[in-house]
Amino acid sequence: MVYFPLIFLCIAGIFITLLQDRYRIWTTLIGMAGTYILAIAAAALAGSFFTGPTSSLQIPCAAGTFLFFLASLFLHVNNPLQKLFLALLSMANFAYFLLFTPLLLGVLPFDVSGGAGAVLSLVSTLFLNALMILFLYRPFQRYSGRGVSLFLGGMCLLLVFQYLLCLGRLDMFLGLRTPVARLLLATTVYTLLVFCFRSLYQAGRYQAETAKQAARARMLEMESGDFGDMLSAVREVRAAQKNGEYALDTVVQLMREGQTERIPVYVAMVKRNAILSPILGSYHENPYLNGVIATKAAFAAQNNIDFQSNATTGDVPFKTSELCIMVNELLTRACSDAARFEGDRRLRFTAIPGEDALRLETVYTGELPEKEKFSLKGKQFTDLLAWLFDDLPQQEDELRGLENTAEIVLAHSGSLTVSGAPGEIVIRAMLRY
Numbered sequence: 001m002v003y004f005p006l007i008f009l010c011i012a013g014i015f016i017t018l019l020q021d022r023y024r025i026w027t028t029l030i031g032m033a034g035t036y037i038l039a040i041a042a043a044a045l046a047g048s049f050f051t052g053p054t055s056s057l058q059i060p061c062a063a064g065t066f067l068f069f070l071a072s073l074f075l076h077v078n079n080p081l082q083k084l085f086l087a088l089l090s091m092a093n094f095a096y097f098l099l100f101t102p103l104l105l106g107v108l109p110f111d112v113s114g115g116a117g118a119v120l121s122l123v124s125t126l127f128l129n130a131l132m133i134l135f136l137y138r139p140f141q142r143y144s145g146r147g148v149s150l151f152l153g154g155m156c157l158l159l160v161f162q163y164l165l166c167l168g169r170l171d172m173f174l175g176l177r178t179p180v181a182r183l184l185l186a187t188t189v190y191t192l193l194v195f196c197f198r199s200l201y202q203a204g205r206y207q208a209e210t211a212k213q214a215a216r217a218r219m220l221e222m223e224s225g226d227f228g229d230m231l232s233a234v235r236e237v238r239a240a241q242k243n244g245e246y247a248l249d250t251v252v253q254l255m256r257e258g259q260t261e262r263i264p265v266y267v268a269m270v271k272r273n274a275i276l277s278p279i280l281g282s283y284h285e286n287p288y289l290n291g292v293i294a295t296k297a298a299f300a301a302q303n304n305i306d307f308q309s310n311a312t313t314g315d316v317p318f319k320t321s322e323l324c325i326m327v328n329e330l331l332t333r334a335c336s337d338a339a340r341f342e343g344d345r346r347l348r349f350t351a352i353p354g355e356d357a358l359r360l361e362t363v364y365t366g367e368l369p370e371k372e373k374f375s376l377k378g379k380q381f382t383d384l385l386a387w388l389f390d391d392l393p394q395q396e397d398e399l400r401g402l403e404n405t406a407e408i409v410l411a412h413s414g415s416l417t418v419s420g421a422p423g424e425i426v427i428r429a430m431l432r433y
Helices: 004-018 025-049 055-075 080-107 115-142 150-166 179-256 260-275 287-302 320-339 381-389 393-398 403-411
Strands: 306-311 346-353 357-364 415-421 424-432
Touching: 004 025, 004 055, 004 080, 004 115, 025 055, 055 080, 080 115, 080 150, 080 179, 115 179, 150 179, 287 306, 287 320, 320 346, 320 357, 320 403, 320 424, 403 415, 403 424
Parallel strands: 306 346
Antiparallel strands: 346 357, 357 424, 415 424
């Protein structure tokens, strides 16, 4: 016996559980409750017009399912193909229920007529729908914001195949002679569907975890660079403190010796030397940017790099945090590369605002890695495919340490280039406004 109120309750549970709400929970529940009542009325009305053994069950169920599909277009934010998939899934579940329940009741070793059969039918219906919700919940939640995909279109076609299979419309084409064979094949189709969704979900989780680990590694690398800059700054401050203490001791000694006329000359000399300290220099009118450049200047001084900065940004409409990130990454990359260079080490940083763009340029001593030519010797077929379709490794190496800068530049329709000449590397970044 078919109880459409229970069938539609299961369908409502599928739509509410697997789809993302557009409105608050009470609005969704009220909308679904109204749809549930209309679906029961539509099923009763359709059942009075169709009296065939199949149409009297399938058409009422299709009418109610169609109302749930229409309601989901307004109540949920998922793309229409995901909602269509759930509508087809509901119809396939109903057809599978009509195939599975009689066979289940027929093999039980006790009498299932009357109330016992009705209870078992209700329990089996609830169990099958709950099992399907359990299998599909996480995949649907993970990809709820995704657009129409070819994969989901294929799954919709698979559900159409499942629906026709459970109704027995494909027995002649598939050579199925008994309802048991039809049930086994339908169960296999459901297993395949669940396997595809769970495999896609696990693959998405693996990619997300890989991206998370890569982001964490990049963050740790950036933090380690900041710690190196901090150490250089602390060393410069300690050196300045020692110089100050030495200057005070010298002044005291001059006063003891009665050479007070030499004190003003000595104080002026100490002040000139203090101005030359990189950590105490003035590089930019913005104190945040000045702090970033000063720490890099201290790092350069610790590694015997001739550091020069001519930076001004004016009233450009960019966030200070974005500019600090860009300057930090540009100078960190330049300082680390220049520190490894054998020979005279130089670094020049320039920031110049234009009419419609801010240009940042870092020129320093270093060598870009040579671009390796692709050779088939010792390579596998997957290496050939990667060479044809994937990004070249040298392109990723050129932007090493500039990932956040590249994202900021892209957000402002700018450009980021890394070029080089023998013994020199030039990094240019441009932000448009």
